[in-house]
Amino acid sequence: MRLNPKSFQKKILDWFDKNGRKNLPWQQNKTPYRVWISEIMLQQTQVATVIPYYLKFIDRFPDIETLANASQDEVMHYWTGLGYYTRAKNIWQSAKRIQEYFSGQFPNNFLDIESLPGIGRSTAGAILSIAFKQAHPILDGNVKRVLTRLMGVREWPGEKKTSEKLWQLSEELTPAERVDEYTQAIMDLGATLCVRGKPACHRCPLQKDCIAHKKGIQKNLPAAKPKKKIPVRETHFLMLQDKDKIFLQKRPPSGIWANLWAFPEFPEKFSTAKIKKWIASTVECEIFKITRLENFRHTFSHFHLDIVPVLISIKRKNKREIMPDFHWYDLKNPAQIGLPAPVKKLLFTWIPRIKRGMTSL
Numbered sequence: 001m002r003l004n005p006k007s008f009q010k011k012i013l014d015w016f017d018k019n020g021r022k023n024l025p026w027q028q029n030k031t032p033y034r035v036w037i038s039e040i041m042l043q044q045t046q047v048a049t050v051i052p053y054y055l056k057f058i059d060r061f062p063d064i065e066t067l068a069n070a071s072q073d074e075v076m077h078y079w080t081g082l083g084y085y086t087r088a089k090n091i092w093q094s095a096k097r098i099q100e101y102f103s104g105q106f107p108n109n110f111l112d113i114e115s116l117p118g119i120g121r122s123t124a125g126a127i128l129s130i131a132f133k134q135a136h137p138i139l140d141g142n143v144k145r146v147l148t149r150l151m152g153v154r155e156w157p158g159e160k161k162t163s164e165k166l167w168q169l170s171e172e173l174t175p176a177e178r179v180d181e182y183t184q185a186i187m188d189l190g191a192t193l194c195v196r197g198k199p200a201c202h203r204c205p206l207q208k209d210c211i212a213h214k215k216g217i218q219k220n221l222p223a224a225k226p227k228k229k230i231p232v233r234e235t236h237f238l239m240l241q242d243k244d245k246i247f248l249q250k251r252p253p254s255g256i257w258a259n260l261w262a263f264p265e266f267p268e269k270f271s272t273a274k275i276k277k278w279i280a281s282t283v284e285c286e287i288f289k290i291t292r293l294e295n296f297r298h299t300f301s302h303f304h305l306d307i308v309p310v311l312i313s314i315k316r317k318n319k320r321e322i323m324p325d326f327h328w329y330d331l332k333n334p335a336q337i338g339l340p341a342p343v344k345k346l347l348f349t350w351i352p353r354i355k356r357g358m359t360s361l
């Protein structure tokens with residue numbers, strides 16, 4: 001089936017005029033900087049989750065210069081809880097690059113924007129169309145869902161050939177005029193009507209053209225990625241606790257939770273003797289109790305991590321630590337640093353419960 005781009009655009013824009021979202025925080029006082037931050041936060045994250053993080057972030061870092069001059073730890077702190085932390089690191093590095101190479105002005109052409117860390121073709125297209133009104137296609141998760149259903153594409157969109165086909169379609173359908181509103185409209189349509197579980201086809205302006213609707217196969221599209229069993233890894237989180245202070249270590253600059261602050265990990269089999277040896281190499285202290293707690297699972301896209309928390313109550317003999325890059329996190333007066341979700345959960349939910357004598361999680 002061939003779609004008429006003009007009639008498609010009209011249907012989308014007419015629907016947007018009546019139903020589109022026009023009061024989102026990044027749609028007010030629109031600047032390339034504010035659009036950029038919102039687009040990065042919205043990657044893999046829903047609007048309702050993003051809004052409070054976005055407001056706090058913009059309040060603290062209102063422009064590129066402020067962001068570029070902040071510490072990476074502080075930027076990570078403002079991202080804590082939002083997940084996919086590489087995004088925060090990329091934003092911070094991009095701000096520095098914009099200061100250095102683009103005189104502090106957010107670039108306004110595709111190649112320069114796409115050269116910034118963490119910005120791919122779709123995000124660059126969204127920034128150019130929304131912030132600069134330049135006609136560039138996008139293909140984020142919402143748009144992929146609309147287009148695969150509309151055209152009845154049964155192949156997995158992550159497959160190269162299918163992805164190329166969808167990009168070509170997105171390009172053909174993108175208008176030269178009102179492109180900022182069109183981009184917002186097609187994203188909104190995917191987020192509010194053409195949703196994952198049960199799309200609201202009865203309210204959709206594309207219903208008459210939609211192949212998935214005609215065939216009743218909306219729920220099967222887009223096709224899921226062919227399944228691959230993901231491996232399971234196990235690790236121990238060693239939680240050294242001296243009253244209200246908990247020992248944290250900065251993670252390496254690459255790998256999972258890069259640059260965030262976490263409990264030291266102990267990948268070997270649990271053994272009190274080995275853990276005592278590790279403590280002796282970390283901090284001079286008197287050990288009161290070592291408690292192995294109930295394990296829990298944290299799942300990444302490519303593996304499951306089974307975490308065994310080990311709470312080690314100690315009293316430091318002096319303030320001299322042996323390990324580098326450490327921080328005694330004060331539960332009563334927490335520092336503004338980035339924490340991975342399982343570490344945050346242990347610090348604020350579990351450790352206070354354990355201190356109250358509830359050793360079972």
Ligand code: SF4
Nearest residue numbers: 194199201204207210
């Ligand atoms: S008719 Fe239904 S499946 Fe088709 S684009 Fe609209 S909401 Fe999506």
